[in-house]
Amino acid sequence: MQIYLPIAEVSVNAFLLLGLGGLVGILSGMFGVGGGFLMTPLLFFIGIPPAVAVATEANQIVASSFSGALAHLKRKTVDLRMGTVLLIGGLIGAALGVQIFNTLKAAGQVDLLVRLSYVIFLGAIGGLMFIESLNALRKSRAGKPVSTRRKHGLAHSLPFKMRFRTSGLYISVIPPVLVGVLVGILAAIMGVGGGFIMVPAMIYLLGMPTKVVVGTSLFQIIFVTGFTTLLHATTNFTVDIVLAVLLLVGGVIGAQIGTRLGAKLQAEQLRILLAIMVLVVCGKLALDLLLQPSELYSLGAAGGH
Amino acid sequence: MVRFLALLMCLASPALGEEVVAGLSQSRIAITTDFDGSEILIFGAVKREAKIVTDPPLQVVIAVAGPSQSVTVRRKDKRLGIWVNTDAVKVDSAPSFYAVATSAPWPDVLNNEEDLRHHVSIRRAIRSVGAGVADSEDFTEALIRIRQSKGLYQTNINAVQLDEETLFRTSVRLPANLTEGDYHARFYLTRGGRVLDSHDSVIAVQKVGLERFLYRMSRDTPFWYGIMSLAIAIFAGWAASAAFRMFRA
Numbered sequence: 001m002q003i004y005l006p007i008a009e010v011s012v013n014a015f016l017l018l019g020l021g022g023l024v025g026i027l028s029g030m031f032g033v034g035g036g037f038l039m040t041p042l043l044f045f046i047g048i049p050p051a052v053a054v055a056t057e058a059n060q061i062v063a064s065s066f067s068g069a070l071a072h073l074k075r076k077t078v079d080l081r082m083g084t085v086l087l088i089g090g091l092i093g094a095a096l097g098v099q100i101f102n103t104l105k106a107a108g109q110v111d112l113l114v115r116l117s118y119v120i121f122l123g124a125i126g127g128l129m130f131i132e133s134l135n136a137l138r139k140s141r142a143g144k145p146v147s148t149r150r151k152h153g154l155a156h157s158l159p160f161k162m163r164f165r166t167s168g169l170y171i172s173v174i175p176p177v178l179v180g181v182l183v184g185i186l187a188a189i190m191g192v193g194g195g196f197i198m199v200p201a202m203i204y205l206l207g208m209p210t211k212v213v214v215g216t217s218l219f220q221i222i223f224v225t226g227f228t229t230l231l232h233a234t235t236n237f238t239v240d241i242v243l244a245v246l247l248l249v250g251g252v253i254g255a256q257i258g259t260r261l262g263a264k265l266q267a268e269q270l271r272i273l274l275a276i277m278v279l280v281v282c283g284k285l286a287l288d289l290l291l292q293p294s295e296l297y298s299l300g301a302a303g304g305h
Numbered sequence: 306m307v308r309f310l311a312l313l314m315c316l317a318s319p320a321l322g323e324e325v326v327a328g329l330s331q332s333r334i335a336i337t338t339d340f341d342g343s344e345i346l347i348f349g350a351v352k353r354e355a356k357i358v359t360d361p362p363l364q365v366v367i368a369v370a371g372p373s374q375s376v377t378v379r380r381k382d383k384r385l386g387i388w389v390n391t392d393a394v395k396v397d398s399a400p401s402f403y404a405v406a407t408s409a410p411w412p413d414v415l416n417n418e419e420d421l422r423h424h425v426s427i428r429r430a431i432r433s434v435g436a437g438v439a440d441s442e443d444f445t446e447a448l449i450r451i452r453q454s455k456g457l458y459q460t461n462i463n464a465v466q467l468d469e470e471t472l473f474r475t476s477v478r479l480p481a482n483l484t485e486g487d488y489h490a491r492f493y494l495t496r497g498g499r500v501l502d503s504h505d506s507v508i509a510v511q512k513v514g515l516e517r518f519l520y521r522m523s524r525d526t527p528f529w530y531g532i533m534s535l536a537i538a539i540f541a542g543w544a545a546s547a548a549f550r551m552f553r554a
Contacts, residue, residue, distance in 0.1 A: 004336060004339070006516040006519040006520045060538060066542055067542055112387075226535055230531040232531075233528070233531030233534065234531060239530070241533070244538050248538060248545065253549055293381060297379065299452075
C-alpha cells in the first residue's frame with residue numbers, strides 16, 4: 001500500500017516503513033539501544049530526503065524513549081539531578097547543532113556532514129565495542145572474573161562540584177555538561193538520541209553506577225530530541241508526522257519482540273553482534289563517500305529551505 | 306499603425322487557419338494519502354472553416370508543465386579521497402514537472418525559432434543564466450537527466466494520436482512525487498514547423514484532506530505543528546506498547 005508523505009513529498013510503501021520500524025525495533029530491543037543511528041541511514045537508503053529523515057527520526061526517538069523512561073522512573077533508576085545537568089548541556093548542544101545543520105544545508109554540504117559524522121562515530125564506537133567485547137569474551141572463556149574499577153579522574157578534580165545522591169557521586173558539573181552538549185549536537189545533526197555516546201561516557205568518564213545509566217540517558221534523550229524536533233519543525237519544516245507514526249508503530253512492536261530475543265543471548269555475544277552491525281552500517285556509508293557515485297550531480301532547492 | 310496591424314493579424318489568422326478546441330479528463334488532481342501518481346487523458350479537436358490542407362501536414366504538440374522553481378545543481382568532485390559537492394550552478398527557473406508529447410519527430414512539428422519563442426521543448430522550458438562555471442550546460446543536462454530518471458521530465462515523440470487531421474489525444478503519466486500548484490497544459494497546432502494556434506488549460510494539483518491539513522499547519526504554525534507531532538508521537542508510542550501488552554496478557 002503506497003502512502004504519500006505530506007512533508008517529505010514522496011510516496012512510499014507503508015508496509016516497508018512498518019517493516020523497517022519493526023526491524024530496527026527488534027534490534028534496539030535486543031541490544032538496548034535507541035536505534036536512531038540505524039534508522040536514519042536506512043531512511044536515506046529508501047529515498048527520504050536527509051533533512052526530513054534526521055528531523056523525523058528525532059521525533060520518533062522522543063516517543064520510543066518516553067515509554068522506556070517511564071518504566072525506569074517507576075523503578076527509581078533515574079538520577080534526575082544528573083539528568084537535568086546533562087539536559088542543560090543537551091539543549092545548548094541541540095541549538096548549536098541545528099545552527100550548524102542549517103548553515104551547511106545552505107552551502108550544500110549537509111549530506112556530507114551527516115554521512116561523515118556517521119562514519120566517524122559509528123566507526124569509533126563500533127571498533128571500540130568490538131575490541132572490548134572480544135577481550136571480555138576471551139577473559140570469561142579463560143575463567144577470570146571481569147574486573148571493574150572505580151577511577152578517580154578528571155571529573156573529581158575540576159571545580160563546580162555537585163553531589164549526585166542517586167548515583168552516589170560528588171563530581172564537577174563541567175564533564176556532564178560537556179557530554180550533554182556533544183550529545184545535543186549529535187542529536188540535531190545525525191537524528192539520533194545519542195545513547196550510544198552517552199552511556200559509555202556516563203560509565204567510563206563520569207563513573208556512574210550502571211543501574212541508573214540507561215534510565216538517566218533516556219530521561220535526557222526525551223527532552224533533547226523533543227527540543228531538536230521543535231527546532232527542525234520551526235526552522236526547516238522537515239518533521240513528517242505520518243512517517244514518524246508509521247516507523248513508531250513498527251518500532252514499538254519490534255522492541256517488545258527484541259527484548260524477549262535479547263534475554264536468550266549472552267551479554268558478550270550481544271555486544272559483539274551489535275559491534276559488527278554498527279561496523280557494517282559504517283562501512284556502507286564510508287564506501288558511498290569513497291567510491292565514485294554513479295550520478296555526480298545532485299539537485300537542491302535554491303535559496304532558503 | 307503597428308497595433309492596428311497586429312490586431313488585423315489576430316483577427317485574420319483564425320479565419321484563415323485552424324483553432325484548437327481542447328479537453329482534459331481531469332482539471333483537478335487531488336493528492337490524497339494513498340496518492341500513487343495519476344494519468345490524465347488530454348484530447349481535443351481542430352476547428353476550421355476552410356477545407357483541410359494536407360501539405361505540409363498538421364501536427365500537434367502538447368506540453369504539461371508544473372510550477373517553476375529555482376534549483377541548485379551541485380557536482381561532486383574527489384577531494385582528499387572522498388566525494389564532496391564542489392561546483393554549484395543555480396538554475397533560475399525549471400518546471401517541477403514537464404511532459405511534452407508530439408505527433409511526429411521534432412523537426413517536423415516545430416522549428417528552432419518557434420521553440421525558442423514558445424519554450425516548448427524541455428531544454429527551452431528551463432531558464433538558466435549559468436554564471437560562474439564554464440561548463441554550465443553540463444549542469445542543465447544533469448538536471449534534465451535526474452528529473453527524467455524520476456519520471457518528472459518526459460519527452461514522448463509520436464505519442465499524440467492525430468485522426469483525420471482533426472481529432473487528437475494523448476495521455477500523460479503524473480508520478481507520485483508531484484509538487485502542488487497549477488499545472489499548465491499547452492496545446493500547439495503546427496504546420497511545417499510553424500505554430501498556427503495555441504491554447505492553455507490549467508490543471509490544479511492540490512493536496513487534500515489530511516495531507517493538506519498537515520502540510521499547511523507545518524508551514525503556517527510550525528511551532529504548534531512541532532508540539533502536535535511530539536504529542537502524537539508520544540501517544541502513539543504509548544498506545545502501541547499498551548496494545549502489545551494487552552495482546553500478550
